[in-house]
Amino acid sequence: MSAERHPVGLRIRGGTKVYPGTRALKAVDFDLRMGAVNVLVGENGAGKSTMMKVIAGVEQLTEGQVLMDGAEVRFNGTDEARRHGIGIVFQELNLFPNMTVAENIFINREITRGRVDIDMSAQREETRKLMRRLEHDIDPDAMVGDLRVGQQQIVEIAKSLAQDARVLILDEPTSALSAAEVEILFRVIADLKRQGVGIVYISHRLEELIRIGDYITVLRDGAITGARSMQGVDVDWIVRAMIGEASKDFAKEVEHDYGAEIFRAEDVTLPRIGGGMAVDHVSMALRAGEILGVYGLMGAGRSEFLECVIGRHPHAGGSFFVDGRPLKARSVAGRIRRGIALIPEDRKNDGLVQMLSIRENMTLSSLGAFTTGFHMNLSKERGTVRDFVRRLTVKIASMENPVSSLSGGNQQKVVIGKALMTRPRVLLMDEPSRGIDIGAKAEVFRTMRKLAADGLGIIFVTSDIEELMALSDRIVVMSNGRVTGEFDRRQATETAVIAASAKGHAPANMPPANMPKEEIA
Numbered sequence: 001m002s003a004e005r006h007p008v009g010l011r012i013r014g015g016t017k018v019y020p021g022t023r024a025l026k027a028v029d030f031d032l033r034m035g036a037v038n039v040l041v042g043e044n045g046a047g048k049s050t051m052m053k054v055i056a057g058v059e060q061l062t063e064g065q066v067l068m069d070g071a072e073v074r075f076n077g078t079d080e081a082r083r084h085g086i087g088i089v090f091q092e093l094n095l096f097p098n099m100t101v102a103e104n105i106f107i108n109r110e111i112t113r114g115r116v117d118i119d120m121s122a123q124r125e126e127t128r129k130l131m132r133r134l135e136h137d138i139d140p141d142a143m144v145g146d147l148r149v150g151q152q153q154i155v156e157i158a159k160s161l162a163q164d165a166r167v168l169i170l171d172e173p174t175s176a177l178s179a180a181e182v183e184i185l186f187r188v189i190a191d192l193k194r195q196g197v198g199i200v201y202i203s204h205r206l207e208e209l210i211r212i213g214d215y216i217t218v219l220r221d222g223a224i225t226g227a228r229s230m231q232g233v234d235v236d237w238i239v240r241a242m243i244g245e246a247s248k249d250f251a252k253e254v255e256h257d258y259g260a261e262i263f264r265a266e267d268v269t270l271p272r273i274g275g276g277m278a279v280d281h282v283s284m285a286l287r288a289g290e291i292l293g294v295y296g297l298m299g300a301g302r303s304e305f306l307e308c309v310i311g312r313h314p315h316a317g318g319s320f321f322v323d324g325r326p327l328k329a330r331s332v333a334g335r336i337r338r339g340i341a342l343i344p345e346d347r348k349n350d351g352l353v354q355m356l357s358i359r360e361n362m363t364l365s366s367l368g369a370f371t372t373g374f375h376m377n378l379s380k381e382r383g384t385v386r387d388f389v390r391r392l393t394v395k396i397a398s399m400e401n402p403v404s405s406l407s408g409g410n411q412q413k414v415v416i417g418k419a420l421m422t423r424p425r426v427l428l429m430d431e432p433s434r435g436i437d438i439g440a441k442a443e444v445f446r447t448m449r450k451l452a453a454d455g456l457g458i459i460f461v462t463s464d465i466e467e468l469m470a471l472s473d474r475i476v477v478m479s480n481g482r483v484t485g486e487f488d489r490r491q492a493t494e495t496a497v498i499a500a501s502a503k504g505h506a507p508a509n510m511p512p513a514n515m516p517k518e519e520i521a
Helices: 048-055 078-083 101-105 120-133 149-161 179-194 206-212 235-243 302-310 332-337 347-351 358-362 378-391 408-420 438-453 465-471 494-501
Strands: 008-019 022-033 037-041 063-068 071-073 086-089 167-171 198-202 215-220 223-229 261-271 277-287 291-295 317-322 340-343 426-430 457-462 474-479 482-488
Touching (some): 008 048, 022 048, 022 198, 022 215, 037 048, 037 206, 037 235, 048 086, 048 167, 101 120, 101 149, 120 149, 179 198, 179 206, 206 235, 215 235, 261 457, 277 302, 277 457, 277 482, 291 302, 291 438, 302 332, 302 426, 302 457, 340 408, 347 408, 358 378, 408 438, 438 465, 457 465
Parallel strands (some): 037 198, 037 215, 167 198, 291 457, 340 426
Antiparallel strands (some): 008 063, 063 071, 261 317
C-alpha cells in the first residue's frame, strides 16, 4: 500500500483523555489517511469510540493535539467538526424515532425555500437519491421508530453521506445489516475512496476488516499497540495484537446431556402493517440444556418471534408452554415471572436506562429478590451485582457509575446480567454478540455453554453463520416469517443453512410489524 497515494489528512498527537476513575486514551498518535479505509480495532473499552468521538467533536482531549492538513484544530462540538468535513455514524444510533426518515437525514441542516420555510419536497427527493445509492427503497416519509434496527442503520449511514464529509467515521456500521446490505455498503465505501474521502472503519468482524481495510491501527487499554498497512495482516495477527493470543474459543467443547422439553411454541402468528405476516405460523420446541440457534436474513421474522414469546405483542396469535404448562400470562412482567427472559437486539433503547447506574440497571428486572416489605437490602444487591460483574468480566471502575459510561460491549454484558438475575428457565438472546469484541464474545459464549450445562434452555438469534455453527446444538432457519429449515448440529452445513434462509426471502426493506413501545422489564 503506497502511503504517497494516501496522504495524511488528520493526525492526533499525544492524545490523552481522562474520565473520572479511568484513563480512556494514553498519549496516542494516530494518522488518518485520505482516499483509504483506516481500520481501527481493539477490545471493548480499548478506547476506539473515545478517539473517534474526539475527532467528531463529541469529546475533547484532556491533553494532546488534533491536526487537519497540518494545522491544529479543536472541535468544541459536532457542528464545528461537521464544518471541517467530519461525519460519523455512531455504534449507538443517533436518530429521532418520532420523526420521518427525511427529517432525520436533514436535521439541523434543512433544505429551505429562501430561508423562510423547509422544502419538504426537496428533502424527500434527496432522501430517495440517497436510498437509491444505498440500494434501498425505504420511504422518506416513514417514521424512523417504525423501522427495524438494520433499516435505522441504513438511515444513519445515509445521513452522513448527505453531508459530503471529507472524513467519514463508521463505528460498527454492519452490526445490524444483512450480508446483502454489507455488500452494498462496501460498494459505497469503494466509491467514497475514489472521491478521496478518508474513512475510519471500526468493527469486531475481523474478516470484514481484512477485506475492506487499507491501513490498520490497534488499540489496547487506551494505547496504540500497532499501526501499519493492511498488507500481510491476517486474523491471527489482529487477535494477537488485540488480546495477546490467537483464539476464537466459542467453548463448543462443553458437552452435556439435554433434559426434558422446557419450552414449546405452536402456530405463532404476528400480522404485519400493510398486510402479510411478520411471523407466519411458527412452531419450535426447546429442551433443558439445549442451545437453539435461529438464523435468517433481515425481514425473516426472527426478532419478531422472540418479541412474541416475551409478550411484547399482545395481539400475536399462537400458544406457548413452559415445562409442559400453558403460558397464560400476556404481559412482559408475567412472562418473566414464568421464567422467560429476553436480551433484546437494541440494548440502548430496550435493555438499559442510560441515566441509571450499572448496579440499578443490572437489578432492574429482579428487585423483588432484594426487597423485604418496603425495604431493599442494598448490601445483598451490591454483593449480587459484584458477583455478576466478576462472572461476566464487565470492565467497570464502579458499579455506581452510569451505565452510559461503559463501552458498547460492556453495556451488553450488563443486559445479559440483568436477564440472568431473573433466574430464567428459558433465555432468549437476540444478536447477543452485536458490538462485542472477540475476547468478550468468547466470555459470553462460554457463559452460554455453562448456563446450558446447568439446565437453562437458550434460544438465540444471530446473523453470524460462524457463531451459529459453533454454538448451536440445533438450528432453525426462518425466511419471510416462516420456518424453512431445521438441522441438528452434527448434520448442519453452512451451505444448507444459507440455502434454507434464501427460500421465499422477503426484501430487507419490507415494512416492520406494529411494535408497541412497551419497555422490556
